[in-house]
Amino acid sequence: MTQRQIKLGAFLMQTGHHIAAWRHPEAQADAGVNFRHYVELARKAEAAKFDAIFFADGVAVRNSNPAALARIARSDQFEPLTLLSALAAVTERIGLIATVSTSYHEPFNVARKFASLDQISGGRAGWNLVTSATTAEAQNFNREHQFAHADRYRRAAEFHDVVTGLWDSWEDDAFPRDKEAGIYLDTSKLHAIEHRGAHFQVRGPLNVARSPQGRPVVVQAGASEDGRDLAARTAEVIFVAHQTFEEAQAFYGDIKARAAQYGRHPDAVKVMPGIFPVVGRTQAEAQEKFERLQSLIDPLVGVSLLSGITGGFDLSGYDVDGPLPELPPTEGPQSRQRLLLDLARRDGLTIRQLYLRIAGARGHQQVVGTPGSIADQLQQWFEEGGADGFNIMSPWFPGGLDDFIGLVLPELRRRGLFRTEYQGSTLREHLGLARPEHPAVLARRAAAAPRAA
Amino acid sequence: MTQRQIKLGAFLMQTGHHIAAWRHPEAQADAGVNFRHYVELARKAEAAKFDAIFFADGVAVRNSNPAALARIARSDQFEPLTLLSALAAVTERIGLIATVSTSYHEPFNVARKFASLDQISGGRAGWNLVTSATTAEAQNFNREHQFAHADRYRRAAEFHDVVTGLWDSWEDDAFPRDKEAGIYLDTSKLHAIEHRGAHFQVRGPLNVARSPQGRPVVVQAGASEDGRDLAARTAEVIFVAHQTFEEAQAFYGDIKARAAQYGRHPDAVKVMPGIFPVVGRTQAEAQEKFERLQSLIDPLVGVSLLSGITGGFDLSGYDVDGPLPELPPTEGPQSRQRLLLDLARRDGLTIRQLYLRIAGARGHQQVVGTPGSIADQLQQWFEEGGADGFNIMSPWFPGGLDDFIGLVLPELRRRGLFRTEYQGSTLREHLGLARPEHPAVLARRAAAAPRAA
Numbered sequence: 001m002t003q004r005q006i007k008l009g010a011f012l013m014q015t016g017h018h019i020a021a022w023r024h025p026e027a028q029a030d031a032g033v034n035f036r037h038y039v040e041l042a043r044k045a046e047a048a049k050f051d052a053i054f055f056a057d058g059v060a061v062r063n064s065n066p067a068a069l070a071r072i073a074r075s076d077q078f079e080p081l082t083l084l085s086a087l088a089a090v091t092e093r094i095g096l097i098a099t100v101s102t103s104y105h106e107p108f109n110v111a112r113k114f115a116s117l118d119q120i121s122g123g124r125a126g127w128n129l130v131t132s133a134t135t136a137e138a139q140n141f142n143r144e145h146q147f148a149h150a151d152r153y154r155r156a157a158e159f160h161d162v163v164t165g166l167w168d169s170w171e172d173d174a175f176p177r178d179k180e181a182g183i184y185l186d187t188s189k190l191h192a193i194e195h196r197g198a199h200f201q202v203r204g205p206l207n208v209a210r211s212p213q214g215r216p217v218v219v220q221a222g223a224s225e226d227g228r229d230l231a232a233r234t235a236e237v238i239f240v241a242h243q244t245f246e247e248a249q250a251f252y253g254d255i256k257a258r259a260a261q262y263g264r265h266p267d268a269v270k271v272m273p274g275i276f277p278v279v280g281r282t283q284a285e286a287q288e289k290f291e292r293l294q295s296l297i298d299p300l301v302g303v304s305l306l307s308g309i310t311g312g313f314d315l316s317g318y319d320v321d322g323p324l325p326e327l328p329p330t331e332g333p334q335s336r337q338r339l340l341l342d343l344a345r346r347d348g349l350t351i352r353q354l355y356l357r358i359a360g361a362r363g364h365q366q367v368v369g370t371p372g373s374i375a376d377q378l379q380q381w382f383e384e385g386g387a388d389g390f391n392i393m394s395p396w397f398p399g400g401l402d403d404f405i406g407l408v409l410p411e412l413r414r415r416g417l418f419r420t421e422y423q424g425s426t427l428r429e430h431l432g433l434a435r436p437e438h439p440a441v442l443a444r445r446a447a448a449a450p451r452a453a
Numbered sequence: 454m455t456q457r458q459i460k461l462g463a464f465l466m467q468t469g470h471h472i473a474a475w476r477h478p479e480a481q482a483d484a485g486v487n488f489r490h491y492v493e494l495a496r497k498a499e500a501a502k503f504d505a506i507f508f509a510d511g512v513a514v515r516n517s518n519p520a521a522l523a524r525i526a527r528s529d530q531f532e533p534l535t536l537l538s539a540l541a542a543v544t545e546r547i548g549l550i551a552t553v554s555t556s557y558h559e560p561f562n563v564a565r566k567f568a569s570l571d572q573i574s575g576g577r578a579g580w581n582l583v584t585s586a587t588t589a590e591a592q593n594f595n596r597e598h599q600f601a602h603a604d605r606y607r608r609a610a611e612f613h614d615v616v617t618g619l620w621d622s623w624e625d626d627a628f629p630r631d632k633e634a635g636i637y638l639d640t641s642k643l644h645a646i647e648h649r650g651a652h653f654q655v656r657g658p659l660n661v662a663r664s665p666q667g668r669p670v671v672v673q674a675g676a677s678e679d680g681r682d683l684a685a686r687t688a689e690v691i692f693v694a695h696q697t698f699e700e701a702q703a704f705y706g707d708i709k710a711r712a713a714q715y716g717r718h719p720d721a722v723k724v725m726p727g728i729f730p731v732v733g734r735t736q737a738e739a740q741e742k743f744e745r746l747q748s749l750i751d752p753l754v755g756v757s758l759l760s761g762i763t764g765g766f767d768l769s770g771y772d773v774d775g776p777l778p779e780l781p782p783t784e785g786p787q788s789r790q791r792l793l794l795d796l797a798r799r800d801g802l803t804i805r806q807l808y809l810r811i812a813g814a815r816g817h818q819q820v821v822g823t824p825g826s827i828a829d830q831l832q833q834w835f836e837e838g839g840a841d842g843f844n845i846m847s848p849w850f851p852g853g854l855d856d857f858i859g860l861v862l863p864e865l866r867r868r869g870l871f872r873t874e875y876q877g878s879t880l881r882e883h884l885g886l887a888r889p890e891h892p893a894v895l896a897r898r899a900a901a902a903p904r905a906a
């Protein structure tokens with residue numbers, strides 16, 4: 001048996017994950033709408049044998065504070081699925097994961113787009129299924145306020161089931177395309193979903209053949225109670241934010257146990273925490289790189305960043321060098337808010353200290369160190385039940401990704417923890433996820449099996 | 454002043470526009486989900502200097518008759534915008550027009566995707582705005598029946614206004630991205646649409662910078678009364694189906710007059726009828742190519758094709774060699790039904806004769822001839838007030854497109870009627886459409902102009 005290896009996603013995001021990345025002298029300031037920028041990053045990640053590139057998303061300009069909005073590089077960005085389709089044409093092997101919200105789309109359209117991307121890319125598509133949590137997004141879609149947290153997740157769960165059902169509209173061999181006989185498709189291998197649920201009525205079938213992966217890979221990020229339950233039932237990859245190894249271990253164990261309760265093998269769910277690495281040849285060099293970025297954060301931006309993560313709570317009236325006030329309950333992303341509060345209380349942080357702490361990684365694990373120390377931490381999380389892999393959130397592009405590829409990957413490879421070449425050609429193969437058989441095939445096989453007496 | 458020249462779209466569609474194209478020995482039978490197929494066609498069209506490639510769409514498997522469905526190659530196809538994004542990455546100059554329905558999408562999502570495509574492609578995106586007219590589509594989107602014809606168009610009109618308003622969310626110079634000063638964007642150049650209408654409430658702004666074309670090109674195809682009115686107000690390109698030159702002339706004159714009533718210059722609306730060309734070096738060779746395709750049509754398919762075009766009326770009980778029965782009114786695409794009836798009555802056609810007549814071009818002008826005779830017809834329509842250009846619907850791929858490029862284009866070029874090289878780099882420049890200035894810029898200019906006494 002070959003050694004279990006770390007899975008790695010390259011989380012691409014405009015100029016970088018640090019809030020001030022766009023001000024870095026080497027950053028491509030117009031990265032959000034610069035296609036060549038993403039072509040270069042995607043090819044870099046592919047040359048380095050990452051499992052996938054990953055794109056987050058939001059369906060609004062999210063900051064309502066004009067002074068902060070003016071200083072943040074998040075308001076002009078490509079719609080990720082459009083971008084990913086274009087990147088599919090200029091890459092060969094790397095997986096392609098895009099975020100599309102279940103809150104403001106229709107499942108038929110989403111199923112079709114990802115099935116199309118899976119066809120175009122030869123089996124490299126992944127869908128990061130999220131719910132939309134902000135008022136700003138709701139107001140772009142005919143609503144005054146966002147849906148309640150539990151409602152979003154009920155809709156998301158049904159949305160997932162409709163999409164995966166639509167992906168199974170056709171068996172793999174439903175299209176003989178026999179020119180002589182004039183038979184293009186076999187209607188006995190067509191399975192319209194005929195779904196009638198609380199949120200959706202969708203007849204089907206999808207007008208795309210079953211795709212190379214059977215189904216594109218389903219990714220999720222929610223870490224709330226509702227989010228964990230949905231992920232344990234449906235997700236194949238989970239991106240998650242942790243601050244400590246203990247949190248990571250607890251989450252990992254919890255998710256794998258929940259998955260087992262849904263009759264799933266623990267290996268069928270890959271847990272990949274986000275990691276924000278600042279890499280230096282020495283610890284001092286790493287620290288210097290980090291401080292350089294931190295020094296570029298305008299306090300207006302830091303405070304508004306906290307407001308954004310707390311679900312819109314306005315912190316601008318509070319002393320930036322005083323403590324974080326009590327926060328009201330929110331219908332926004334609950335897990336992040338809890339994490340933030342835990343962090344501030346644990347370390348007795350002021351508002352400024354807190355925003356400086358999270359400005360880079362936004363609640364994800366921030367590691368500032370040498371290739372050896374970073375590899376040590378990844379190895380520990382990976383080998384001691386904290387992670388199956390990591391979503392690498394480079395502080396700035398391209399330098400932060402270059403550092404990880406050039407310095408940390410060789411160290412992981414030296415330890416046998418990361419691939420030197422792709423073995424498969426699909427995202428499922430990279431991740432070690434089985435290609436799902438068609439339910440009708442499974443049912444026929446079960447019917448044909450000899451019965452127990 | 455340079456000679457006015459014909460605009461040409463290459464209407465790409467799986468194996469070809471003829472209903473039996475997939476059975477042609479040279480056809481790529483799996484074209485619908487074969488990305489390489491489309492890469493080849495797109496590059497061919499670009500090398501031939503077409504203005505744009507064009508993709509139609511439908512959001513359902515449309516045939517409910519299993520025997521016919523099994524014999525038609527229309528049930529597995531890429532979602533066109535996903536496909537077009539991928540093609541953007543492997544082409545340089547040609548325009549990219551995808552159909553997206555206003556009936557079952559949200560304007561914020563559509564505005565974002567086309568703005569992204571326009572950024573990715575360097576200003577080559579066009580949106581073919583349609584309404585969805587079939588029950589099969591409605592049933593994939595939480596409905597039992599399609600919307601009524603007039604309701605679809607009211608929604609489409611409001612949808613258009615929201616999308617174009619979102620495209621103007623930012624002035625062209627709204628993103629200074631000044632690293633030193635820390636100012637990424639200029640909030641004084643942000644214009645949230647704050648739309649509140651009968652169908653949509655959309656606050657904005659869009660989270661994509663204003664795109665290279667200012668706005669992607671808006672294309673429409675409706676030829677009903679509602680469709681003409683919407684197109685005259687909002688469309689920049691109109692694809693339309695005509696059977697005769699007289700029809701084409703009447704439509705052309707009507708649309709240009711309606712556009713003038715909306716205060717638009719007639720040249721701001723390009724009329725491009727669909728043309729289905731079967732090209733031979735001699736008339737006999739052309740005819741032979743056509744008959745070869747016609748002979749591949751299964752009668753089951755022919756009859757069901759008519760049912761589809763008549764809005765779902767089931768013709769399977771009628772004598773295929775008898776006359777077409779009276780058809781009830783429909784909420785389906787009205788202009789096509791009327792056109793079909795006119796055609797059958799005019800020529801006294803049986804059901805078989807009618808399906809053979811429309812199997813290829815589906816109501817568009819079918820021309821079977823030599824390069825000279827086809828060029829004559831295009832020239833007449835173009836010079837005598839019937840068309841600004843044509844959307845070329847190749848009977849089969851790649852051969853039908855090769856014939857048009859290799860035989861007809863040289864003849865058009867010899868007459869000075871078609872370009873030998875691209876002059877511009879955006880779709881607007883190819884089509885001779887002005888880049889729309891931002892409304893706020895126009896308003897400031899108007900305010901600054903000296904007032905009349």
